[in-house]
Amino acid sequence: MKNENPDPITRRQLLGKITVPALSLAGLSAISTYAVANEYPPKTQAASHLPPTAFPVYNVRDYGAKGDGTTNDSAALQAAIDACHQQNGGIVLVPAGDFMIGTVQLRSFVTLHLAPKARLLGSTLKSDYKAGEGIPPGNGNMVLLFAANAERISVEGQGAIDGSGAAFNNGRGDGTGPGGTPGNMDRPHLLILYKCKHVLVRDAFLTNSAYHCFRILHCSNVQIHGVRIHNRVNRNNDGFHFNDSSYVHISNCDIACQDDACALFGSNQFVTVTNCTFSTRWSIFRFGGGKSQNITVTNCVIMESYGCPVKISTGRGQLENFIFSNIIMRNVTGPIGIGFSGTSRNNNNNNTPASEPSFVRNIQFSNIQATVVTRPVDHPEIPFVVKPFPGEDNSCITLNAMNDVYLENIRFSDIHISYAGGGTAAQAAKREIPAVASEYFGVWGTEPYGPPAYGLYARNVKGLTIQNVRFEFQQKDLRPAVVMDNVQDAYISGLQVMADKEGESVLRLIDCKEIFLSAARLLNPAKVFLQLEGKNCEAITLQGGELRKAEKQIAFTRGADKKAITG
Template sequence: MIETPLLQEEPSGIATSNQAYVSLSRRKWLGRISAGALAVAGTSMIGTQALAAEPVNPGAIKDGMAGAGTYNIRDFGAKGDGKMLDTAPVQAAIDACHRDNGGTVLVPAGDFVIGTIELKSNVTLHLANQGRLLGSPRREDYRAGKGVPEGNGNIVLLYAVEADNIAIEGRGTLDGNGKAFYTGHGDNTGPGNTERGYMDRPHLAIFYKCTNLLMRDTFFTQSAYHCFRILHCQQINIDGIRIYNRINKNNDGFHFNSCQYVHISNCDVRCQDDACALFGSNQFVTVTNCSFSTRWSIFRFGSGAAQHIAVSNCLIYETYGCPIKISSGRAQLENLTFSNIIMRNVTGPIGIGFSGASQNSSNAAADTAKPFVRNIVFNGIRATVVPLPVNHPDIPFEVYIKNGEQNSCITLNGMGEAYLENISFTDVHVTYAGGGTAAQAAKRDIPKIAREYFGVWDQEPAGPPAYGLYARNVKGLTLQNVRFDYEKPDARPAVVFDNVQEASINGLSAQGSPEVPLLRFTNTKDVMLSATRVLTSAAAFLSLEGTGNEGIPVDGGDLRKAGKPVVYESGATKKSVNLRV
């Protein structure tokens, strides 16, 4: 059968081919062709009868070519005029391709307005140069993806569920038209929010329980919600795509949940919310040769078993709310590496928080597993940290700046009985804006909060007590060839340790303040310091506070610019330090 769309004009000005179809059999179709034309074509009556016995398919495949056909959506009735709703012909092309054992669905040049579309197994969606799938501005043209979980919303423009061997490729565009859904409200899924927010809006794409997913070269933009939600999928390859997603609130780039064998390379992501969220139990993930910019965070981890993840050769710029953010309750995080990373103009460059307690009281199963956060490597990091976030000029709404985002530092924050284990920083150079105050330096009672890194510092006075690194409840911390500078004077120590054990600091260089010691340790044990350098005048090299400090040898280094080598406060004694300089 040839299905010819009967087009109807909607009051909104968007025509639709979803309403009805006129079916025309091949026999009737051939009957309308003149006998002369058939004779010229060399078509016999026997041939005509044979053709009439089979349905017509605009993407029909010759014998022996199953799975290799091209299905042009215009052949199925799509107009591509930016006005008519082309959902039905686009879906018809995908369905025909899927029935014929797969192939390529071609989106040629044009603006094809669509609502919800389902991508199916063995189908490659190819967006040609100047080809654009444009989301309808009308909510009624969208629906929940069939079988997609409701969490974080399941209204969607393009989706696939339990599909294999699917791809989106080509240098065309998938545009969510997200401005049409802007209300000024977010989804309220951030820390401290208890009421459900604005979720009745379409994500750009959702993939759920899919295997062998490929995306390459395409431009994805202007989602009304997240750009990609990739949930419980395996074998994912994403190469050379661009994401520009700054038209609405909660405009994530990639949002992964419990996926395996994920490989992202050569991508450019500019978004408003999390650029590459890795929630749940994502494992065997690589991200390389990418650039990122966002208001909130780039690599964000939550609870779950996030393991065996390598990020390398990436550029992060104009990113606030913490580029690398790990915020976990009863997690099992291990074997994460971040290497060769440049961060330009960021706040809170790295934040790890770990409470060891479930953040979801209904998640009884998670509470049976022993939680841990361990074996995390930062290597070859160069960063410049600004004093506070700056609104991006291309985000069309103001973004609230939290107190804790100001005068930020690297934060390693374990709570109670929970410890971060085996965290290392090698060849790291961070330049801070400076400007920290004596009131910030005086902080001692640090809130027991392990969610967002800046939530720890939201209490007044805003900001952490160190300008370089604050570490609490860490076992096995290594700083090797680390340098902390500031652009203008800062009245805080460079490094503050609180209940840190089994640490090695070798080749640390940092600028000091005449008002405070360069380093401050509280209840800290078995820390080896060697080859340290005090770059500018400091009140002292090291301050020990409390009776719980012990086993701290200081071996060599250049401490000439420190007023004193060590000062002892709140019951600390000289026997806790072995000074060899």
């Protein structure tokens, strides 16, 4: 065959022949200018033995790092990072080995690259750590790796960052949960970024933090891809923890942790999470107050997760435009809880001024398959028992606003949830629900424990859509499938539900208005399908459906009147 390229040239010769303007047009001006003007690799101690590369490389061993797992290599790693930063950026290489470190600062334009057999190993001595310079206290600011007011930082490679967090386990958490007394924050997080721009983290394995694994605070343009987190050696072992950050994109990550897997507190906006797996004791997606808006979660698998996989709990805040779609939940409790009180709560990251309106609205859940267990189960690798809160048993979807505030425009479509069941007659009889909206289990933490419905409980909701939803249970449950209290403007179509023939009713509507219910299907025999309660029930429409297994389709009690039924 004739040679199509009889005079091949090397890459270095090609770069020497092409002018800088031409390379600029190709989007390569930064790399090519350096390549034309300088020998590759640069004649420095840091890179003298490395093959040609587009960026200068600073090997931490060239700065004195031993990588033997016992020598403190903090100073060597910091020197390599500082040199890279001072030379306008490049790659800091952590080669194979165990590099034991304390607190180290990342800097602008530096890529920290972890070779596949490299491990940054956190020291077990508290004296080797300090607060990150410029990091506000918050949930503590003691840290292994940090950056503040930096830009274009990357952490990459298939190596590991191990915080040796078991050495800091004193049996106490930080006390920031319901009813706790804050404390024990003097222990290192694995990674904190504060007011950083254009951050990239990919491929690395992050594990064994003494506190939160990953704190992203007031950052913008954050990309996290292909990261693995296993964080179950201490209390408050969060996975990702975001505060007031924007343009955040997470994909193809595997997260197993002890506390919140992906907490978003404060004003987080323009966030996407896709193609990830999660498992935790407490919750997966945890939202607090502030202005959390424009967030999507899709194509995710949630396994063995308790404390409610999707937990939205706020006093004051402006939370809107959330979409959760294409999600599998296997062996969870919750599985969805939204609580809204409209009043300030000091412990819930509220930063919405009292002069601004407070709302939770426009939240959609679609294409979700879930199995819900009776109560939380300990994960075998967590070295301590996490006692369930009262009210975590026999959980359901909870939409809970109270007093004079409402959740608005909440939509469920194409949902199939199989519950363990086990609800009692005492739970089903509950009518006066505590005026609590802090945590989904907090609502039910009074005797008798557990919600009065096995599928969905909704209070103070305007604009509720339930379309093609199926609720069923595995063992006897005397509670209604759905309880609605002061719900207005609801469209319910294609609801399929199980019931216990000894239960009072399948659906219970208390003081509800403008409810359109069509094409419902009762899956097994029951006494009453729809029970209306309260004198404020009005404009209730029941149309079509397969309800022959109900002895009675509609019943009226506690002041409800037949005039409430229209159509």
